Amino acid sequence: MGNCNKTPRLWPEVPAPHQRAFADHGLWPDRTIADRAQEWAQSRSDDLCLIDPQGAMTMREVWGEAMALASALRARGLVRGDVVAFQLPNWREAAVLNLAAALSGLVLNPIVPIYRDAEMRIMLGDCGARAIFVPHIFRKIDYLAMARRVQADLPELTHIFTVRGQGADDYGALIAAGAALPSAREAIDPQSISMVLYTSGTTGRPKGVLHSHATLGRIIEQSAAYWGLGRGDAVLMPSPVTHVSGYANGLAMPFVAGTQTVLMESWNAGEALALIHRHQVAGTVAATPFLVELAHAALAAGDGLPSLRFFACGGAAVAPEVIAKARKAFAHCAPFRVFGSSEVPLVTFGWPDDPELAAATDGRIVDYQVRIVDEAGHDVPDGQEGEILARGPAMMVGYAGPAQTAEAIDDQGYFRTGDLGRRDARGSLTITGRKKDLIIRGGENISATEIEQVLLTHPAVADCAVVAMPHPRLGEGVCAFVVGQGAAQASDLAAHVAQSGLAKQKIPERFEWVESLPRTASGKIRKDKLREDIAQRIRQEAGG
Structure with missing residues (x-):
């Protein structure tokens, strides 16, 4: 049992000052996705809504599991306003967890599976997450072991739950236990905070983006209307459901528009x-x-x-x-x-x-x-x-x-x-x-500053600048321009970044050694020049 007397984090006032006009003009939905899901479960109970390699789930089945999971989490001491994180692939359990959080007032924190210890500590610590759902092992990565390492530095993270694993703290056991417990359903204000989603910024430290049930509901409604999606339409979702697009159009869309989500794990x-x-x-x-x-x-x-x-x-x-x-x-x-x-x-x-x-x-x-x-x-x-x-x-x-x-x-x-x-x-x-100093690699935002800070801790690096370079498949790759003060191989620097705990995707794919970095009169690095430089080099190598 968790600490039921813990005071949940105080989230900003909703509507925020810049959003009051939207509330005044009735531009926000007056129901959460949990309210909508309950209606679908009652009126269209046998409609399919989630499909993945494990099988298909109907509206009734998803709602039943969400109710059971919410009750189980309440029994573990999680209360309205607490943050529950998940670092899951595109598995249907993520949609059930999303509904369970919505119907009981928990704040969801989706975390992309590529992140490792360094990012996890920052994100979970910043939002004060009390629980996290992870696979045990997925693609040879032991997420449970990583969560436990991170937990040692985060006293507020009192619960680690697995999905498709074993034991009393696994998703399956929670569903079984929650089915026998009283309902945790609460009346939730659609304008309350429902999600904190971290995105890399130019400072090298992830920023927690806060959305309410109403703001997310609005974008899902608009998307369904514009694309003509309605009951029974199937949407393929290969994008990570831990991104806002994958979340909105994959996990939540079925309960707004009555669609079916076909999840792709990879x-x-x-x-x-x-x-x-x-x-x-x-x-x-x-x-x-x-x-x-x-x-x-x-x-x-x-x-x-x-x-x-x-x-x-x-x-x-x-x-x-x-x-x-x-x-x-x-x-x-x-x-x-x-x-x-x-x-x-x-x-x-x-x-x-x-x-x-x-x-x-x-x-x-x-x-x-x-x-x-x-x-x-x-x-x-x-x-x-x-x-x-x-x-x-x-x-x-x-x-x-x-x-x-x-x-x-x-x-x-x-x-x-x-x-x-x-x-x-x-x-x-x-x-x-x-203007932002970001690299967008295959849809993933990567902070150049974050990588630079790691490279500068290597004894052979006197100065560096990380920029986007053209990538034939992913749009942009990661290139590091390095001013060296000693012998260093590209493999040494790549290993140094990997050992820092940053995600594999943040390891520079190319290193260029230079005598100095171009700068403005005020001393700022001219990254536009460096991007032009690497793009030209790549064109020349390709014979262009």
């Missing part, structure tokens, strides 16, 4: 072809490499995938020709680019009915007010580049750190995205670059 284009046919999949939201590989597999098989209606992609630079080629590969599917982030999910929704705009722009602005501003914060005319600021009813409540919130949201309630772009008179948005 991406394989051939397997995706088979799943799309077997379940008559209507659409998917995934990173650009998945679109390229699915289109290639469809062409090779002479298979136009007639059930597929849309493929929304983003998370990295998307060349216009990628969209154009993919459209030709499918019978009826409209591939298009979208733009958003954890803080402002889907500012644009793409152009499914306009092939030219779908390929040339990053989508149509929907449900957001957008400003394009210069360095002084003044609006620029349509067609001119500037920083993208956005506000809307689906934007985050704020960050877990109040100072971070104050820095990111201006006095008019606009979120400073740090992305550069242009808007046109048709309401299209085209991303042209980033």
Whole structure:
């Protein structure tokens, strides 16, 4: 039994000052996904909603397991406002946990499975997580052992639960125990905090993005309406359900729109072809490499995938020709680019009915007010580049750190995205670059500063700068420019980063040794020059 007398963390006031107009104008849903799921379980109990290699679950089955899990967690001492984390693959248990948290007022903390000890300590410690669900071993990684190592430094983390494992602290045992306990169902305010989702920032320290039931409900409603999704439509979800797009369109969409989610544990284009046919999949939201590989597999098989209606992609630079080629590969599917982030999910929704705009722009602005501003914060005319600021009813409540919130949201309630772009008179948005010092590798945000801080602890590194470089499959890779003060091999530096506890994806794939780093007059490193440098080197090596 946990400590029932513990005081849960105090979350920011909801609605936040910048969101009160959305509440006043009724732009937020007045029900949580738990409220909706209960209605589906009662009225459409035999409808399928979750499908993975373990089998399929109906609305009634998911609701029953969620109720049992909520009761079991309450019996372990977890109360409204407590944070429950999960670091799971795309398994259906994640959807059940999401519902269990929603119906009992727990705050969910999804953590991408690629993260290791260093990131886990920061994230779990920052939000004060009291429990975490992990696989025991997945892809040869012992997540249970890692959680226990991290727990030793985090006194608030009182519970570690496994999924698809064994013992009294496993998901299966919790469901069995909870089925015999009183209901933990509570009346939850849709405007209360439901999720803290960590995203890498330019400071090298992850930031906790806070969403309410209402903000997440809004983006799911808008997505379903715009893409024409309704009862019985199947959505393929290869994107991690620990990302905001995978969470919204995979774990939560069935209980808002009555859809079915087909979960993929890992991406394989051939397997995706088979799943799309077997379940008559209507659409998917995934990173650009998945679109390229699915289109290639469809062409090779002479298979136009007639059930597929849309493929929304983003998370990295998307060349216009990628969209154009993919459209030709499918019978009826409209591939298009979208733009958003954890803080402002889907500012644009793409152009499914306009092939030219779908390929040339990053989508149509929907449900957001957008400003394009210069360095002084003044609006620029349509067609001119500037920083993208956005506000809307689906934007985050704020960050877990109040100072971070104050820095990111201006006095008019606009979120400073740090992305550069242009808007046109048709309401299209085209991303042209980033002010943020981030690398987006296959849809994963990687902080360059975080890697630099590790490299600078190596005795052979006098100075360094980490930048994005072109990657043929993932969009961007990780390149480190190093000023050395002693002999060091690339393998030595890569091993040094790996030993720091950072995720494998953050290990630079390429090291370039230089005598000095280009800087501005004020001493700031010219990373734009370094990005140009590495891109040119790669082109020359390819014979371009």
